[in-house]
Amino acid sequence: xxxxxxxxxxxxxxxxxxxxxxxxxxxxxxxxxxxxxxxxxxxxxxxxxxxxxxxxxxxxxxxxxxxxxxxxxxxxxx
Numbered sequence: 001x002x003x004x005x006x007x008x009x010x011x012x013x014x015x016x017x018x019x020x021x022x023x024x025x026x027x028x029x030x031x032x033x034x035x036x037x038x039x040x041x042x043x044x045x046x047x048x049x050x051x052x053x054x055x056x057x058x059x060x061x062x063x064x065x066x067x068x069x070x071x072x073x074x075x076x077x078x
Contacts (some may be wrong), residue, residue, distance in 0.1 A: 001072045007047040007056055015077040016043070019067060041066045 004047065005045045013031060021033040021043070029047040034040065043062055046055060 001027060001075055003053060003056055003060070003071075003075055004078055005053070006050040007078055009051060010043050010049075011078055012045050012051065012056070015044070015074060016063065019063065019069075019074070021063075035066070039066075046056055057058045 009031065010055045013021075013033065016033050019035070021035045024032045024034045024042070026032070026047070031045050031047055032042060033045060034042050039061075043059060045051075045059055048055075051059075057071070060074050063069070064074055
């Protein structure tokens with residue numbers, strides 16, 4: 001499945017919240033999310049609209065690896 005284009009950081013953060021992540025803090029244009037675990041996991045999402053494809057793929061790949069999901073599973077939530 002191809003990743004959707006023109007995905008905003010708000011959509012990504014919403015999908016991460018559905019997976020159990022919560023916003024911990026924001027510094028400038030970077031939003032830090034945390035999953036309590038186990039194991040605890042932090043991921044940073046830039047507050048851009050739209051996110052670049054490489055950035056989107058990197059965030060989704062990191063979450064997919066930590067949560068034992070596929071990138072396609074997370075992309076369907078978007």
